[in-house]
Amino acid sequence: MSIRAVCELGYVSDSVSRVHGRTLAAVTEHASATVGRAERTGGRAERKERTRQKLLDATLQMVTTRSLASVSLREVARDAGIVPTAFYRHFDSMDALGVELVDECMRPLRQMTRDARRGTSNRGDIIAGTVAILGRQVREHPAQFQFLTRERYGGVSAVRRAIAMELRLFTSELTVDLARLTAGGDWSSEDLEMAADLMVAAMLNTVLRLLEVDHRHREDEQRILSTSERQLRLIALGMAAWRSG
Amino acid sequence: MSIRAVCELGYVSDSVSRVHGRTLAAVTEHASATVGRAERTGGRAERKERTRQKLLDATLQMVTTRSLASVSLREVARDAGIVPTAFYRHFDSMDALGVELVDECMRPLRQMTRDARRGTSNRGDIIAGTVAILGRQVREHPAQFQFLTRERYGGVSAVRRAIAMELRLFTSELTVDLARLTAGGDWSSEDLEMAADLMVAAMLNTVLRLLEVDHRHREDEQRILSTSERQLRLIALGMAAWRSG
DNA sequence: AATTTCGGTGTACGCCCGTTCACTGACTAG
């Protein structure tokens, strides 16, 4: 007897659908039980952290195909294998979860900045190195970048604000780097920010392009990265010819 | 007696909430009755078109603050002053409405292209002219641009595709224009596309910036447009120094 | 060993949703 049939008989209650959900969750858990029976180990704090992470992961997974605003608290809880009300032991609301998810997804981006800066100290081509790092980060953390780009102008204002803040930080760091690189040239800080903003826009555009191609086609990926590199090079050429003020 | 109270007495039915909604709609309609009593005029086809437009307008209004995926059919119908089921006389679903809304919102952008091209024939500064036109279009049609930028990577895939297609068209038109401007220089079509893509990215970035400031502060708006102009100029400088292939 | 803490459970509620169906009555075509 299907759940549907049960419902049509008017024998419906919240419990029925929840049991259905739990069944699915249990199956999923079983299928992805790579860690085996290591579920019930660790102290209370550790296990709470694990559940919390499951909630974040489940949400991130869903947001790769839909917008955060359309993901429900119940759905996330179901996927994480807990009852809806237990959600509140970890987050005040889906909005709050979203904001924390921004922080988590920013880590790849921050890592990228660090990597790129280290590459700068080497003797290689700064632009080529940066683009390569960008490509690698997007390939390795597609869901995170998907989330950030989708929700950057998405429906949840708290998340929008959080992303905007982090992105402003990113731009200002790049501004500092540009200041070092153009030392000696007569660049006003306003113009440096303008250039950094343009570069960030170009790179975000690249991220979007990378995300919308099937990443198994390495040739498409390479074409996009090549375009990105030439765009940054074009900007660099422009900067070399720039007279500030 | 409040609706809330009615519901708590268990005296709830669909009708109650619908009547509530209609009351709100009626009030709204009354408040914004700038056209007065000209409601019941025109033939059947004409009135259908009017309702259709009301549905599109209501949706566009809502999407300025939330994502399309979170706007419900009932809500839109309520705002347009019709019963939910009548919605289907005009659109198959909210997704279908979204796709048509893309087309409607693209008109300002297409107008922009035309205006900019006309400006080109004049003797003035092409970049300054283009940026000015961009600023004017965004100021005059904020909701349309809001919708396009928000849903460009939003949750509804049909809408995403529609926007992506239109934007690709826009870029390819710009590529043609660039080809004319760089005639004589040794530019490959691939590099032209690369440059056009960068310019479109820069301009979209400008649109986003314009939308997120309070448009009553003309000084902020001017600062953003000035930055945009300098960014395009930086790119133009880069192009002047570019050696293709 | 006794007590407290707290992550997770189970039930129930009121609400809004999309969609179905039979209908109504003003416009329109013959």
Place this chain on the structure above:
DNA sequence: CTAGTCAGTGAACGGGCGTACACCGAAATT
């Protein structure tokens, strides 16, 4: 004048949602 079309109505349905509340039992604290 009449028959038909069709935008809009109104009631009902099954279902998902957020969240309040009382409860449980294992881990942590005393």
